[in-house]
Amino acid sequence: MPPTMNWAQCYTRPILMIPGPTELPFPVIQAMNAPPSVQYDPSFDEKVLEPTTLALRQVFQTPGEVFLLPGSGRTALEAGAMSVIEPGDPVIVVVAGVFGVLMREIMTRVGAQVTEFRVEWGRPLDLAKLRAEAERLRPKAIHLVHNETSTGTTYPAEAVGRIARGVGALYFLDTVSAIAGIDVRTHDWGVDLNMTGSQKCLGAPLGMAVVSVSDRAWEAMERRRGKAPSFACDLLQWRKTWIPVSRGGKLPDGAPRAQPVSIPTHLTAAMRVAVGLILAEGLEPRFARHAVAANALRAGLDAMRLELFPDPSIASNTVSCLKTPDGIAAGAVVATMRDRYGILIGTGLDRFRGTTLRIGTMSMTASPFYVLPTLSALELALRELGYKTESGAGVAAAQTIFANAS
Secondary structure (H helix, E strand, O other), X not given: OOOOOOHHHHOOOOEEOOOOOOOOOHHHHHHHOOXXXXXXXXXXXXXXXXXXXXXXXXXHOOOOEEEEEEOOHHHHHHXXXXXXXXXXXXXXXXXXXXXXXXXXXHHHHXXXXXXXXXXXXXXXXXXXXXXXXXXXXXXXXXXXEOEEXXXXXXXXXXXXXXXXXXXXXXXXXXXXXXXXXXXXXXXXXXXXXXXXXXXXXXXXXXXXXXXXEOHHHHHHHHOOOOOOOOOOOOOHHHHHHOOEHHHOOOEOOOOOOOOOXXXXXXXXXXXHHHHHHHHHHOHHHHHHHHHHHHHHHHHHHHHOOOOEOOOHHHEOOOEEEEEOOOOOOHHHHHHHHHXXXXXXXXXXXXXXXXXXXXXXXXXXXXOHHHHHHHHHHHHHHHHHOOOOOOOOHHHHHHHHHHHHOO
16 A cells, blocks of 8 residues: 655645734745844834834824734733723623633733623624623723634624723723734724734734723823733833823933833834835735635635634634534644645634634735645545545635635
8 A cells, every 4th residue: 555645744844824823924034034133222212113113003093102012912912901900990891702701811810890791602792782781881991802713703893992982981902813904993993902913914923912002091091090010011101211292101302212121123123024014015905815815715615515613794804713524523634734734724712622623814824825725735634534525616616716806
């Protein structure tokens, strides 16, 4: 019997089609290949860090300040919560998946009086019910995960922002798997803390948290009864030592600036290149590209008779979550695709880990170059595991979507 062919041996690593970290554009990788610089030197502040955060304003679609912190998306979430929320503050957290649960935990740890607004995983959000709950509780803040990575769903962030404004609440928005892949209008939607990470649709390496802060959020920080429980995560420190008076900060114009926490120089340089690529592409074309790639992937899955986990009306353009065929374990599909075909997708999370798969279409992977091989590898892996589909049907369906995209 001939040996089984292993097509993955020609790769030095698997192609990342997981929901982050994602594949990196070559110019971003090159930005990491530079001699070390000094994080507190004015040349880094003025020529790297400041231009990067100012450019991120355009990506976040806000005139407000945007900050980089060493860490991840979770660091951004903790920075937002620790900077604004004090023990006893009433907070509503929309929980529609694993990352809603995470923010509930973070808010609980900072001492908030948390009301969990539960949404069945993969199902639409009942806005009328949320509005009624907000009007009843009049919370200090409402938190939403815009794009729930665990279930492949996108929730109506603009509408939730209107609810928050209607009750005078601060609006916390987790955009970890949304920003730069889905249209996120921070200012127009009244988002007070927009919190994300570097390694998904931004197309930068893992290791940076990104947060935008509104004027209302600054005011809430200034009104705190006590200091934030973490110095490194206290966003108010940036207003004191980094933002000049002319931009609403406390630092006299022209005075030396100081980062409250040391910022990774290589990661910042990589982020600067990543943001430059985003703006060169243009936000609208980039959002359209992610939408087309997601539509193509979904068309391919449908042609293979595979079912999405979430309600199709809220299916995400950056993370697709699908059910595995009966009798096939999600982990077996992931292992076969990785080990035999060199493409890595993800299992589901929590109680759906064994029965769902997640595929990212983020940054450079939102393209035919990545989507078509992924569908092909998925078909081949499923065939090996006993699930038969029409040969090439998924790729053909996706190709049609790509070919017809304007």
